[in-house]
Amino acid sequence: MIESVAARMAKLGYVESALEDILQVRPFTFRRSIHQPAYRRRWRKHGPLGLAVAFFLLQESLSLEELRQLLDDESIAALHMQGFLEPNRLGIRSKVDLYPCMGAYFFTDSAFELQPWPEQVYWLGGDSYTLAYCTPRRAYSKALDLCSGSGIHALLAGCPALGMDINARAIEFGRLNAALNGISGVEFAQGDCCEAAGRYDLVTLNPPFVPTPEGVAELYRTGGGSGEGVTERVVRKLADWLRPGGLFSMATEAPDGALQRMRSWLGPGWGLAELKKFEFPIEDYIFSNILSSATPPDQQEAEYDRWLDSYEAFGIQKMVSAQYFAVRLAAGCADWQCSREIPHPSGPQGEHWGKWLEALNTWNSPWPEDFVPRLREPERPGFSEQGKPLGQIEDRESLKALGEQMLITHWNEK
Numbered sequence: 126m127i128e129s130v131a132a133r134m135a136k137l138g139y140v141e142s143a144l145e146d147i148l149q150v151r152p153f154t155f156r157r158s159i160h161q162p163a164y165r166r167r168w169r170k171h172g173p174l175g176l177a178v179a180f181f182l183l184q185e186s187l188s189l190e191e192l193r194q195l196l197d198d199e200s201i202a203a204l205h206m207q208g209f210l211e212p213n214r215l216g217i218r219s220k221v222d223l224y225p226c227m228g229a230y231f232f233t234d235s236a237f238e239l240q241p242w243p244e245q246v247y248w249l250g251g252d253s254y255t256l257a258y259c260t261p262r263r264a265y266s267k268a269l270d271l272c273s274g275s276g277i278h279a280l281l282a283g284c285p286a287l288g289m290d291i292n293a294r295a296i297e298f299g300r301l302n303a304a305l306n307g308i309s310g311v312e313f314a315q316g317d318c319c320e321a322a323g324r325y326d327l328v329t330l331n332p333p334f335v336p337t338p339e340g341v342a343e344l345y346r347t348g349g350g351s352g353e354g355v356t357e358r359v360v361r362k363l364a365d366w367l368r369p370g371g372l373f374s375m376a377t378e379a380p381d382g383a384l385q386r387m388r389s390w391l392g393p394g395w396g397l398a399e400l401k402k403f404e405f406p407i408e409d410y411i412f413s414n415i416l417s418s419a420t421p422p423d424q425q426e427a428e429y430d431r432w433l434d435s436y437e438a439f440g441i442q443k444m445v446s447a448q449y450f451a452v453r454l455a456a457g458c459a460d461w462q463c464s465r466e467i468p469h470p471s472g473p474q475g476e477h478w479g480k481w482l483e484a485l486n487t488w489n490s491p492w493p494e495d496f497v498p499r500l501r502e503p504e505r506p507g508f509s510e511q512g513k514p515l516g517q518i519e520d521r522e523s524l525k526a527l528g529e530q531m532l533i534t535h536w537n538e539k
């Protein structure tokens with residue numbers, strides 16, 4: 126019955142770009158509760174779709190008549206049965222958020238909860254969308270999604286998958302979101318990430334990553350003093366889970382130098398890539414995390430000091446928001462490591478990054494002497510960056526550098 130909600134939302138055009146147009150916030154998941162009055166002026170001009178934004182993303186109360194403009198009675202009944210509707214003196218409020226992502230829908234706990242609680246199921250944040258948009262979508266045979274939260278990455282894997290989360294409430298949301306999207310073949314199991322068994326060709330992870338001093342306990346964000354408590358344990362176990370050729374895809378925020386630490390945890394036999402989005406000075410990072418926590422205003426300054434002590438103890442000087450890949454290399458491919466800067470992804474890019482990883486793999490494998498690379502950009506036919514015809518570049522390192530940047534084709538391409 127819950128499937129009827131997804132069908133209604135699809136019919137209304139409740140998709141990422143439409144929500145951004147209505148809220149005038151790009152990406153819309155960066156909306157902030159403090160700006161409710163501005164958003165209210167905007168969604169009111171957009172009929173039933175505006176009402177859907179107000180109800181499912183801004184936690185506005187609607188009258189039953191308004192609710193019926195966006196949902197049919199079957200869908201309202203389904204939400205009621207889930208315990209997601211809260212009647213109040215202003216009308217009816219949704220206790221959950223509903224996010225669109227790449228044609229699917231995901232219920233989560235609300236991002237606008239004033240008091241976070243330990244078992245709150247993580248909403249779709251910029252990190253969730255980054256991982257969903259950047260992960261290459263291939264014909265995987267089996268996927269493992271660790272720290273699955275709403276279940277988004279297990280459900281988008283497009284193959285049989287296992288989602289694992291330590292939070293029992295997240296497992297319930299994963300199963301509900303599978304039903305919402307009519308997806309079968311994806312299982313959810315409660316447990317610590319490192320309890321997962323089996324072999325996979327895709328492992329996805331958006332860990333709890335915020336470096337936090339003792340006593341901060343929201344499951345969705347507390348990454349221990351270094352912030353990498355879960356990340357390090359998962360990365361160290363990748364060789365047990367991933368087959369050769371298999372891909373690890375992770376969105377996270379981490380202290381500067383994550384790629385080097387990943388290399389030290391993994392050892393040889395891996396290709397590593399980083400797509401850096403933003404850097405945060407620690408004072409901004411700490412302050413925004415304290416503001417979104419349950420710390421009462423009169424204790425915020427002392428708490429700020431406590432966090433600074435902890436960051437100092439762990440040597441954290443800045444935080445980087447990024448997408449990471451680790452490819453388990455097949456025999457014959459040399460280890461590689463590559464970092465690029467990207468803007469926050471605003472839509473699916475998995476195909477592009479899949480080709481990039483393939484180029485990195487290929488250009489780090491032995492290559493045939495007789496192949497003739499071609500430039501990709503048609504506007505500069507026949508010339509490399511140095512202005513030499515491609516046929517004259519004999520230096521392998523230059524060719525490799527151009528290949529890794531996807532400026533020239535490789536021998537596996539037609």
Ligand SMILES: C[S@@+](CC[C@H](N)C(=O)[O-])C[C@H]1O[C@@H](n2cnc3c(N)ncnc32)[C@H](O)[C@@H]1O
Pocket residue numbers: 246247248249250252253256271272273274275276277278289290291292295316317318319330331332333334344345346355
């Ligand atoms: C940042 S949220 C990511 C949720 C979801 N994957 C996404 O991208 O939206 C981190 C998740 O990790 C889970 N978690 C925290 N510690 C864990 C552990 N030791 N083992 C498994 N899951 C854990 C939390 O319950 C939370 O759902």
